[in-house]
Amino acid sequence: xxxxxxxxxxxxxxxxSLTLSCAGSGVTLSRDAVFWYRQAPGKERQRVAAITSSxxxxxxxxxxxxRFTCSRDxxxxxxxxxxxxxxxxxxxxxxxxxxxxxxxxxxxxxxS
Numbered sequence: 270x271x272x273x274x275x276x277x278x279x280x281x282x283x284x285x286s287l288t289l290s291c292a293g294s295g296v297t298l299s300r301d302a303v304f305w306y307r308q309a310p311g312k313e314r315q316r317v318a319a320i321t322s323s324x325x326x327x328x329x330x331x332x333x334x335x336r337f338t339c340s341r342d343x344x345x346x347x348x349x350x351x352x353x354x355x356x357x358x359x360x361x362x363x364x365x366x367x368x369x370x371x372x373x374x375x376x377x378x379x380x381s
Contacts, residue, residue, distance in 0.1 A: 272295060272370075273365055273366075281355055282380070289363055298341065298347070355377075
């Protein structure tokens with residue numbers, strides 16, 4: 270019943286932008302924080318950002334400060350991660366996490 274669907278990834282050149290979506294089913298995302306994680310092949314999973322139940326966007330990585338912005342649309346039960354000025358180091362599978370649920374992940378590739 271519970272499902273988180275990540276989408277919005279793709280191939281983008283350095284400096285480009287992408288907006289990721291995390292749509293929830295069977296859960297209400299507005300009741301708690303939704304986290305964004307990323308993991309590149311062979312690397313540790315990183316906590317990237319979170320949007321709190323009070324709609325505060327928290328960036329956990331210094332490298333994404335000022336570039337990544339999270340938001341929420343409660344009517345759509347969806348959270349978003351807007352990623353600007355993308356760098357090759359941002360290449361990873363991005364997944365949302367809510368309480369104990371994971372999205373399936375969406376691939377972001379930043380390459381010339």
